[in-house]
Amino acid sequence: MTTTPSSEQGTGVSLGMPQLPAPAYPADVRARLEADAKEIIARYPGSRSALLPLLHLVQSEEGYVTRTGMQFCADVLGLTTAEVTAVATFYTMYRRKPSGDYQVGVCTNTLCAVMGGDAIFDELKQHLGVGNDETTEDGKITLEHIECNAACDFAPVVMVNWEFFDNQTPASAKRLVDDLRAGVPVEPTRGAPLCTYKETARILAGFPDERPGAVEASGGAGPASLIGLRLAKGEEPHPRVVHPRAGGPQDEAPAEHLSSHDAPQQTSASDPAHPAGPTAEEGE
Numbered sequence: 001m002t003t004t005p006s007s008e009q010g011t012g013v014s015l016g017m018p019q020l021p022a023p024a025y026p027a028d029v030r031a032r033l034e035a036d037a038k039e040i041i042a043r044y045p046g047s048r049s050a051l052l053p054l055l056h057l058v059q060s061e062e063g064y065v066t067r068t069g070m071q072f073c074a075d076v077l078g079l080t081t082a083e084v085t086a087v088a089t090f091y092t093m094y095r096r097k098p099s100g101d102y103q104v105g106v107c108t109n110t111l112c113a114v115m116g117g118d119a120i121f122d123e124l125k126q127h128l129g130v131g132n133d134e135t136t137e138d139g140k141i142t143l144e145h146i147e148c149n150a151a152c153d154f155a156p157v158v159m160v161n162w163e164f165f166d167n168q169t170p171a172s173a174k175r176l177v178d179d180l181r182a183g184v185p186v187e188p189t190r191g192a193p194l195c196t197y198k199e200t201a202r203i204l205a206g207f208p209d210e211r212p213g214a215v216e217a218s219g220g221a222g223p224a225s226l227i228g229l230r231l232a233k234g235e236e237p238h239p240r241v242v243h244p245r246a247g248g249p250q251d252e253a254p255a256e257h258l259s260s261h262d263a264p265q266q267t268s269a270s271d272p273a274h275p276a277g278p279t280a281e282e283g284e
């Protein structure tokens with residue numbers, strides 16, 4: 001019986017011949033990471049609780065969680081590499097192979113999908129010439145479809161290195177990735193300014209984001225979410241939210257926190273070139 005190693009299927013887990021020991025970090029890198037790890041581990045009553053941020057830390061070094069990184073985590077936490085691997089392969093925020101500077105995630109969960117997320121993802125695959133979880137030849141963009149990011153009131157949502165780009169269309173998403181590849185600065189719709197994947201990983205490891213204004217930057221609930229709050233308070237539900245299948249952007253409240261990539265534009269509901277679903281209600 002022939003078993004195809006699952007690493008060939010993109011999972012990064014090998015079922016074939018045992019691998020050689022992971023190569024060591026250079027001494028200076030190891031010393032630097034050990035100092036960082038000590039700081040992280042000191043935050044927790046039990047050292048093994050530091051595994052998740054430590055995986056972000058090693059990801060910040062090489063852009064993904066290498067075998068060397070997992071060996072490092074095992075060493076400093078007194079765990080086996082099997083225990084570390086089990087965690088690193090469970091969570092999708094840990095990358096297991098070399099990837100791009102910018103992780104472009106298109107939400108294709110239910111609401112974003114019907115609002116145009118599926119169309120955006122299909123167009124980006126064609127535009128970039130890559131499939132899901134694949135990286136462009138220039139090493140800039142890794143494209144993936146992602147699950148709901150709790151930003152449904154800004155659907156369809158694209159995330160770059162976990163920063164929000166709201167109310168996207170296929171055209172705006174293509175412009176976004178073109179700018180990222182060309183090195184043109186782009187601004188998320190809300191939250192902190194964009195940084196590279198490695199820089200993001202270090203912040204996720206728990207180290208301060210020292211860029212001016214980054215910590216103060218934030219985002220609030222969108223108009224659609226606030227409707228419920230206003231109704232609960234007995235107020236007029238303004239601004240009006242239109243059923244996505246019944247109207248276009250001309251009927252919708254303007255989005256808040258506009259960025260260079262989500263200025264007022266067509267949504268999939270009004271863009272005939274990119275239909276996102278039925279355009280009429282049942283019985284109409």
Ligand code: FES
Nearest residue numbers: 107112148149151
């Ligand atoms: S469905 Fe896309 S953010 Fe919730």
